[in-house]
Amino acid sequence: MSMPFYVSPEQLMKDRADFARKGIGRGRSVVAVQYADGVLFVSENPSQALHKISEIYDRIAFAAVGRYNEFENLRIAGVRLADMRGYAYDRRDVTGRGLANAYAQTLGTIFSSGGEKPYEVEVFVAEIGDEAADDQVYRLTYDGQVADEHGYAVMGGATEQVVAYLKERYAEGAPLQDAVRLAVAALGHSDSGDRVIPDEHLEVAVLDRTRTQPRKFKRIMPPRLAELLGERGPETPDQPSPDDDAVGGAPSAPATDDPADPTDQVSGGVPPLEDPTTGEPPVAPPADEPPPAQPPVAPPAPPHPGEPPIAP
Template identity: 75%
Template structure:
């Protein structure tokens, strides 16, 4: 009778965490920035059909990086939970904190389970309040940790380089156009081969959305389309598309699921 291999719990959790981190890092960075009238989300996403930022409820938004099929499942579950809670009780009972806690439990259970691989995703759940002091941004990691962010937050891709740029250039209470300019410049600030470079991201490759408390309707989420982005960003010089994805990302995009039927969505 053969003896089963033994792997310590510490090593098992480390391997699962390394696996999730590598998958998340292959996606492009996403920035959440608080500005005078709410919360701004900016990411580089050439796809016009696969959104990384979406509405969950009246004043709540969802943003994610990593594997699209995994965070899309989480988004749909969040929408259903919010709708059910608002219908059963009151719309005011649907809060960003409640949704963040629900996501944390789900991600934590999946990460600690040995029966399936951990989700390669990180999530923002944001809620806009009546004033800037009431705005909330929750960051959830692949293992279910919840962090309360203030001012700005970055996840996915070269997050450290983007964060360092925001640390130097972020201004609290900035207008929408000023916050947008800083966020887009931060996403174009990248480190490659040990050197830091700056590029101008084409407007067509940007996905931008806001939770805007100044909107008169109850739903505060809105997407900013390329025509308005051009006006907000102004003249920026010649744009430069994102560099070609690495071989590892391409391999992931072409891989199939265990049944060999459907392709697995690449990291976004």
């Protein structure tokens, strides 16, 4: 009987953590910003069908980055837990802290278990109160750790660059318009330069305590988002990566409209004929140089006496 291969627990946990971090790093960042009337969520999401930001309960929102099927399972489980607790007890008994603790137990159990791979997700759970001081934003990592965030928080993608941008420009108690502009600009910031993300590639939602309905979650649609962002200059979306479906490579040179141009050599076209004596393509005369003069044509010889004239 062969002995099983031994791996130390420290190395096993390190490998699982590296695996989860790589998967999360490939996702696009999600930004959570506390503003005067609630909590704002902004993410770059070109898909119009798959949401990274959703509602859990009346005053609780959920945002995630990583593998969609994994954090969608967490979202559905959170909705069911909140509904059951609110129905069995009272709607006020459903809190963001209780939901974050439930998520932490689930993620921690999956991460420490050797029977399945860890979840490649990070999660935001936010709850708003009657005042700004009562707002709560929790960040949960792949291994079940919980962090209580204040002001702003970022997860997934280029986190360091986005956090550095927000740290320099964040102002507490800002209005919604300023918070949206700051979050969108932070998502487009990178070490190589800032870019303008198209409005249709942004997913924006808020928990707004000023709403009269019990449900405080609201999505900001593109027309309203365009009003909040205003004029931002030309859009510069992400360039397709080598893994994208788009075919890369430099475009071929445009063809010349003049068919008589002997220098027109489009990729895949027919090259000009070669000079049989030198083996080189003929050199075209300059455009402003007149064509060479043709030799004079000798007049026809006069007919022989006695022969009829030749018709021209």
